[in-house]
Amino acid sequence: MHSPTSHTLRTLSSSSLSGKEASVIVLGIIVAAAIFLRTFSSRKRSNYPYPPGPSGLLILGNALQVPLVSPWRKFIEWSSTYGDIIGLSILGRKVVVLNAFDDANDLLSFRGANYSDRPKMTLSADYGGWDFSLGMTRYGADFHLKRRFLNQSLNRGAIPKYHEFMTKHARSFADRVGNNPDQVQIYSRMHTAANILWMTYGYEVLDEDDKWAKMADEAVEALEATGTLGGHPIDVWPALGKLPFWLWGQKFVKQMEVMKTTTHDMVTIPYETVKEQMLAGTAVSSLTSHLILENTDYRGDIMHERTIASSAAIAYAAGADTSRSTLTTFFVAMLHYPRIQQRAHKFIDLLLKEQRLPVMEDREQLPYIEAMLKETHRWKPVLPAGIPHGSLKDDVYKGMAIPAGSMLITNLAAMLENPQDYPKPQEFRPERYVDIDGNKVTFKKDFRDPGDIAFGFGRRKCPGRYFADAALWITMATILALYEISPVIDEDGNPVLPDLEYTQGIIRHAKPFRCVMTFRSEKMQRVFDVQNPEI
Template identity: 35%
Template sequence: MADRHVVGFILVASGLLIFNHLLKKKKNGLEPPPLPPGPTPLPLLGNILNIKTDEPWVTYTQWGATYGNIVYSRAFGQEVIIINSENVAKALMEKRSHNYSDRPRLATILPFGWDYNTGFQPYADQWRLHRRCLHQAFRENAVAYFRPMQLRKARQLCIDILGDKSQFHDCDVQGVELVSHIQTLAASIIMSATYDYETAPSHDPLVHIVERALDLAIKFMTPEKAALLGVLPILLHLPDWFPGSVKNEATLSQKYSDDMVDMPYQYAVKSIAAGTAGRCMVSETKLEDETGSQRILLEKALKDSAATAFVAGAETTASTLLVFVLMMVLNPRVQEKAQAEIDLVVGNARLPDFTDRPSLPYVDAILRETLRWFPVVPLGMPRVAGVADVYEGYRIPQGAILIPNAWGMSRDEAKYPNASEFVPERFINADGELKDDTVVHSFGFGRRICPGRHLADASLWAGMVSMLTVFKFMKCKDQAGNDMDVHPQWTSGLTSYPRFPCRIVPRIPGLDREALINLIRSSDGV
């Protein structure tokens, strides 16, 4: 009997001790905080079946409306944190940048030949060399050198669009040609700034090398598709005819990426050796200042980051300009207001240049609203949590992928009322001056903010103001002469841009190619 009492006492005492330990643990905050709220994941698959595959940013924004600005989800075995607020993104990726500056090791990067890309580099010494090369060439006070070139190429875009006036009644032709002309502009600017390479007006061989690499690989560079390949790496080895196989795409992408990195760089190296190279990213990086292994590392970083500059600059600039034209077609009031401002400041005897920019705030407001209305990298670039963290009472697990949903941030009704509407006036204050909001979510956050943003801003402004000066962009008309509805088709992948038919009409009566060239020649700042 005594033994039973002793055993009972021990059990009760043990229970009290355990209870007391758990109570202290809770009081001391030792129990892990909860994960952020989010949709219930399925076993193994996670939330992958709930995501709209062609527009995942829309799904994530809908989740944000239900669960809040920070949402937890799973993609197969990978934990994913969706950030739908610019303030949350800044709090984590800027104020805690030491923990959120790394990139996830996406399973698609190496097999598709994108391990060269600065955007996917781990947060380490090699990435710092990349940033050194990019910052030296494209820092804010350095890119002013490229403005005459950017203006010249923006005006060449207008000449190319003007083309043969006999095509001006065929909306489908104009829509297709517009994409080609704008992509040529964007590629031409960044090839010049990076390699001092002058592209051909069309079918340029080096541009073709880059375009084929981009077209094949960019649709695979998303966390969702990387998660699938991470779980099923056998997809890289299955025969081409097997459903889901990516073997052929990966093999071609690897080859195309190698060509894209090497061939333009070799062109620049030969120009430098011959003494004919102008100022550009490759020529401005002084390899001769380094020796031994450090020089080898720097040259690889230069070659890889130069290719990154071209890929990122060409794709995002062209995509943003296409969004701009779409918005002009859909918002004739905005277009007319901008053109009235240009006419008032510049007149009709010349085209605008960068000295006019401070006097054209509405054009700048259109630029910002274009970036805001549809960020062409809708999900930004993913980050990874270096160590476990707690934010606003929620646990962020170590190794979780963080996706800054730029599209969701653009739809923040608290910051941008009537966010689905295109309203440049939201960036103009009562005195007619530009507000401080520069739409930062379009270029990223913290230590991994886009290093080419200053060059991109100037390229976009030059393209927009030149096209607004020369053309009207309008809806197509049906056989009865009525405006037709516009239903743009959006591409999907890491970037997205619209395809749509439109009418493009010269604003200046009697303007033809020769008259436009003469107008450009008579303009200041060329």
């Protein structure tokens, strides 16, 4: 007796269909069967209901209802019907959407032992080379070792040793963007890459066409081209990855080839370069050189070599593109909210008195700039849907069942636009966080810090958050001390403002825009020239 599947295969092989057409049909049958088995074989009876959500289709579940572009907006829309916790099923996988901070914090932080896993991202991790990434590493020994390596160089106490080069890079960026403001987004990319590549490898970025910066950009772009992380059928049913990739189309084959090559280069080339420099005695102190020294035994063998190379690549891949997005959002905000820019100028001038440029030691004395940084993180979140967590064991929360192996999506956009925490959330308002009494600025005692959301939750919280904040703060303060940022005026005399709708990908970016950078005074221009003669 033959199974229905074997009968179908025999029928297809004897038909007039081409080999490719038959293979596509077979693929569809296999996918459907795999999802059906996953959906029904894994069902367990529970005394508690699954979180409420929209009804889906047999086998596909809610897959066709979740938009590929800006899914967080649909999640916000659904929350008005189903509540802050939404239960979905996508191709047989249980997906729980968390729209509220308290729920995300309860589960991912206070119950972090159960919710610090990642859903298996087979496509990008196993076939695309992204298994090095901390963001895709499953919870366990490898995760903890990578996290420890990164924390050694990126914990709060380690950041002051980077202040000098952060300040130098901020001034170089100010010079470049001041001379050519039309290239603000290109220079933002170069600037954030320069900070991270120097910290990670002791490598100096000298121009916008830098080969190492481009190499990492290409790897990230290739990752984004495959779509939502964890959303491909191969991620849901890894056995499908054993089938020929051309079954998914030639474009898919090309994307996977590019991703694997660029990712391999990003991880190995900088690491091997630093290792060669150390042997030659020319290496600059960096995260990579420090980890190599710390893990070299008495015979000269380097332990955990793959993890060291991975940790360094994680720092760049995870940090450069996100920081670039945040920095360009700062410029967008200044163009749309000139009153806030003027207020920032006032508080900077009260401290610096047009006699010097800001330094990192000024940070505590410029709380309004700190509030602007917090609002920049909140206003246009870089990762609006976060990076999904995974549950290790069955759990019950607020009377609802969360099965083991569920994917938990933290809808950061919903949390950062919550009008209870942030009234009029579409507006850029640093005053949310501070009280202003004349020339005195003090932080309010009770507010939801956007950094507690934007950088993730629990044991998966971004390890580079202190580095990113310090680099962004000195860059913003330097720009504000020197320049007035204003919009380009069109031929009819109207200001041309940036589009507030951002590009939609894993990481959001502002669409191309232009601005005008004008020195605020001749005195500040002289101060800049005197304090930075080498620029």
